[in-house]
Amino acid sequence: MSRTTGQLQGYRAGELDLLGVLETAIAQNPRLLKGGLPNLAFFKAANEALLEPDTADDGRGFPQVEFWLALARGAGLLAAREGRLEPTAAADRFFAQPFAQRRAALREAWLTCAELNELTFAPDLELPGLKKLRTVDVVSDVPPPQRVQDMRRGVVRLLREISAETALSSLLTLAEARLRDVLIDHSDDASWRHVFYRGIRERGAAEDLERAGRWRQVEGAFIRVLCELPLSRLGYVAWDGSRATLEALDEPVPESAAEVVVQPNFEVVVLGEAPDTAQVWRLARFTEPVPGRRVRKYQLEKKRFAEALGRGQNAQELVALLASMSRTPLPQNVKFSLDDWGQLTERIRIWPDALFVEAEGVENLSDTLPAALVEKLGLVPLGGGHRACPAPDIAALRALMPARRALFDYSRALPRVMRPARGLEIEAPRETLHFRARQVLALLTRQEGADRYLLDPERVAKAAPGLGARELRGRLESALTEELWPQLALALRSWSGEFGSVFVGQAELLLCDDLDQARALALQPEFSAWVERQLSTSAFLLRPGAGERVRAFLKLLGPGTVRSSLTGRAKP
Amino acid sequence: MKFHLHVGVIETSDEATLEELLAVTRLGPRVLARVAPNVAILEREDAQSALEELEKRGLHPKVSK
Numbered sequence: 001m002s003r004t005t006g007q008l009q010g011y012r013a014g015e016l017d018l019l020g021v022l023e024t025a026i027a028q029n030p031r032l033l034k035g036g037l038p039n040l041a042f043f044k045a046a047n048e049a050l051l052e053p054d055t056a057d058d059g060r061g062f063p064q065v066e067f068w069l070a071l072a073r074g075a076g077l078l079a080a081r082e083g084r085l086e087p088t089a090a091a092d093r094f095f096a097q098p099f100a101q102r103r104a105a106l107r108e109a110w111l112t113c114a115e116l117n118e119l120t121f122a123p124d125l126e127l128p129g130l131k132k133l134r135t136v137d138v139v140s141d142v143p144p145p146q147r148v149q150d151m152r153r154g155v156v157r158l159l160r161e162i163s164a165e166t167a168l169s170s171l172l173t174l175a176e177a178r179l180r181d182v183l184i185d186h187s188d189d190a191s192w193r194h195v196f197y198r199g200i201r202e203r204g205a206a207e208d209l210e211r212a213g214r215w216r217q218v219e220g221a222f223i224r225v226l227c228e229l230p231l232s233r234l235g236y237v238a239w240d241g242s243r244a245t246l247e248a249l250d251e252p253v254p255e256s257a258a259e260v261v262v263q264p265n266f267e268v269v270v271l272g273e274a275p276d277t278a279q280v281w282r283l284a285r286f287t288e289p290v291p292g293r294r295v296r297k298y299q300l301e302k303k304r305f306a307e308a309l310g311r312g313q314n315a316q317e318l319v320a321l322l323a324s325m326s327r328t329p330l331p332q333n334v335k336f337s338l339d340d341w342g343q344l345t346e347r348i349r350i351w352p353d354a355l356f357v358e359a360e361g362v363e364n365l366s367d368t369l370p371a372a373l374v375e376k377l378g379l380v381p382l383g384g385g386h387r388a389c390p391a392p393d394i395a396a397l398r399a400l401m402p403a404r405r406a407l408f409d410y411s412r413a414l415p416r417v418m419r420p421a422r423g424l425e426i427e428a429p430r431e432t433l434h435f436r437a438r439q440v441l442a443l444l445t446r447q448e449g450a451d452r453y454l455l456d457p458e459r460v461a462k463a464a465p466g467l468g469a470r471e472l473r474g475r476l477e478s479a480l481t482e483e484l485w486p487q488l489a490l491a492l493r494s495w496s497g498e499f500g501s502v503f504v505g506q507a508e509l510l511l512c513d514d515l516d517q518a519r520a521l522a523l524q525p526e527f528s529a530w531v532e533r534q535l536s537t538s539a540f541l542l543r544p545g546a547g548e549r550v551r552a553f554l555k556l557l558g559p560g561t562v563r564s565s566l567t568g569r570a571k572p
Numbered sequence: 573m574k575f576h577l578h579v580g581v582i583e584t585s586d587e588a589t590l591e592e593l594l595a596v597t598r599l600g601p602r603v604l605a606r607v608a609p610n611v612a613i614l615e616r617e618d619a620q621s622a623l624e625e626l627e628k629r630g631l632h633p634k635v636s637k
Contacts, residue, residue, distance in 0.1 A: 081637075306632035341632075347589055348626070348633035351581040352619045358574040358607060368573060384608030388581045390637055401575055410615065411578040435576060435604035435613050442605070466601030 010251040011103045011235030013051055015277045018077075018106070020049030021068040022087055022281070023289035023296075025078055030085050037069075038085050049291035063121040067229055070116040075109035087285070089311070095281040099253045102278075107234050111152055114145035118152075119183075119200075121229065122221035126203045140199025143183050151183040151219075155226055159236055159248060168227060168244040172220045183219050186211065262300075262322060264331040270296040279325060285311075286318050300334065306345040312378075315342025355379075355397065357387040373400040408434040416481045420488050424455040426480075437479045443467070444476060444492070455488060460495040469498035508547040510540040511566065526553065579604070580619020582612045597625045 024046040030038035046065045047053045054062050072078040077091040094102060110116075119142065120127055127142050143151070158174055181187055188194050189211050196208040197218055209218065227246050232239035237246040256279070258272030268287060270280060280296065286308035287298035309315060319338050323330050357379060359365045365387055373379065377400070379387040394409060401407065408414055417437050418428040428441060429451050443463040445453035464472055473492060477484060484492070493499045510531065512518040518538040521527060530546040542550065554562040584590040587609040594600040594612065599622055605613045614622070626633055 302630075303627070303632050306634060310635040310637065345632055345634050347585045348593060348631070349583045349636065350619055350623050350633050351636045352623055353616050353637070354579055354581045356576040356579050356581050356607075356613060358576060360573060363573060365573060382581070382583050382608065383610045386607055386611065388583075388636075391578050394577060397575070397577065402573075405573055405575060407575040407577060409577045434574075435579065439604045443601075463601065 009238055010249050012254050014233030017050045018068050019277050020291050021046045023284050023291045024049050025085050026284060027289050031083055032080050032085055070113055071109050074113040095278045103235055110230050117148050118225040119222050121225045124203055125221055126201050128199055141184050141197050142199050147183055154179040154182050155223055162248050165245050165247045172216055175223055176215055183222060259327050260325040262326045262330050262334055264333055266300040268298040302341050305341045309345050351388050353391045354388045355391050359385040416479055418479050419481045420485045423487055424491055426453045427451055428453060440475045440479050455491055457495045464496040469496035472496050508542040510542055512538040578616055580614040580616045584610045586610055597622045
């Protein structure tokens with residue numbers, strides 16, 4: 001962890017660290033592990049993007065990254081999406097705010113952050129009482145989130161009493177007097193139960209720390225961590241780690257001191273130690289950031305550019321932004337490519353999980369859709385007068401949509417809305433039809449009336465090769481309120497090719513009355529030359545012309561061994 | 573009006589582009605409905621596979637999530 005902040009200090013330095021962590025999240029799009037945190041590779045990369053990275057060799061991991069990650073999640077700047085950590089729209093809104101508002105928002109996020117316990121960052125302490133994921137064991141004195149938050153607020157209040165440079169030891173004296181029981185309750189220290197800081201010990205020690213005379217070692221360590229990290233990085237104080245002193249910080253709105261160079265190889269370089277973080281964030285949102293400390297690089301890429309357009313950015317505006325940031329005119333090849341990417345991307349728009357509002361007939365949704373619904377969900381007009389937006393939460397949708405309107409949720413099984421009528425007819429009331437039912441009707445039928453459809457052999461035959469006969473039947477069955485009627489089933493399965501052709505005509509049979517007799521005949525060497533197919537255990541379809549040969553063979557066995565009628569036994 | 577939640581929607585600049593897209597991704601038979609010449613409705617997983625197929629080919633459509 002940093003002891004000094006170099007030339008940059010206060011929230012200005014902190015925000016650059018936050019930017020580094022967010023850019024790493026963009027670049028790596030890390031998958032979240034079971035505990036809800038990204039993997040070690042992310043922590044290492046994000047740590048390298050900090051102004052003063054942690055060394056990670058003191059066994060504490062990467063406290064600065066943990067800190068910024070917790071804050072970013074607490075402020076809603078980063079969130080899990082499909083199992084991955086991603087910047088949110090709230091991050092864009094955050095960086096669109098002025099400097100002072102951003103600082104105030106992050107300070108509030110820190111004061112109320114429940115994910116973070118600064119005691120875990122104290123270099124000389126170990127917290128065996130703290131279980132995985134910073135959950136507090138019930139029998140430990142490791143402070144729960146509420147006490148941590150109270151202590152943060154208490155220390156911030158104390159800072160108002162500091163005017164000149166103050167030694168940390170003086171602050172601790174003041175804090176011990178005013179905030180003695182805030183982080184950990186000491187009111188019952190005389191009790192045998194409270195001899196030790198349960199679950200808190202010196203790094204490497206086998207025993208928990210005794211409470212008597214150790215307030216500065218435990219609570220003091222907590223306050224020192226506050227000075228080093230949150231208070232310093234959020235601009236409350238200027239912290240000098242080498243002398244362990246702090247001073248109230250009055251941080252003015254900073255002036256940007258950086259240059260942006262757009263190179264013909266599509267690399268954008270931000271030179272200088274103090275770039276405008278709000279501007280750099282906008283750049284990071286449509287490029288591939290290559291997080292770094294002093295020199296920030298951003299690669300212009302088609303995919304990132306398209307993603308930005310998907311979030312509602314405008315290609316021309318992005319080009320104009322880049323041009324305004326660059327100290328020189330944009331290279332011609334870069335400008336041409338960006339324009340080209342914009343046009344190509346705008347040709348196809350996909351909502352992978354959408355709410356689609358369908359205009360029926362001549363309905364004009366501009367007149368009928370409630371304005372609150374359009375505005376809150378961000379419904380955009382499509383061809384045909386319809387509207388679409390990313391799928392909202394169903395409860396939020398129900399609260400906004402007009403009453404008595406059909407809502408179909410395609411993440412579930414949809415209602416069966418068609419029923420077989422007479423013969424090959426299907427009835428499907430228009431007002432209840434959803435897209436799955438309509439797909440089945442379009443694939444298999446032709447419309448005969450407002451709500452009546454007729455199974456069409458040509459359409460069935462056309463659809464079957466693409467989807468498969470069974471899939472077709474399955475789709476129809478899943479949309480029907482009743483079982484397929486025999487006539488409908490036969491027609492569908494025949495036209496889709498599920499049923500082959502049927503033989504209708506004359507044929508010769510070999511029919512035995514006795515099973516043993518059939519077995520004995522089957523053992524004859526000539527048998528396979530006579531028989532085309534076995535129909536049952538005692539019935540055989542004979543090959544053309546084989547009847548005469550069978551009769552001749554049987555007659556050799558004696559009279560009455562062969563008959564020409566299906567009824568009656570020739571021999572008892 | 574009808575509300576269809578959790579469907580995939582594809583809109584293209586023109587009908588020919590949509591035809592081309594459905595041919596390239598082989599999703600023609602899986603389209604639930606063509607609600608306009610340039611708008612197709614699909615199941616979510618089909619829209620996702622269309623997106624992946626396009627990206628595999630170096631095309632990066634505008635994705636609204």
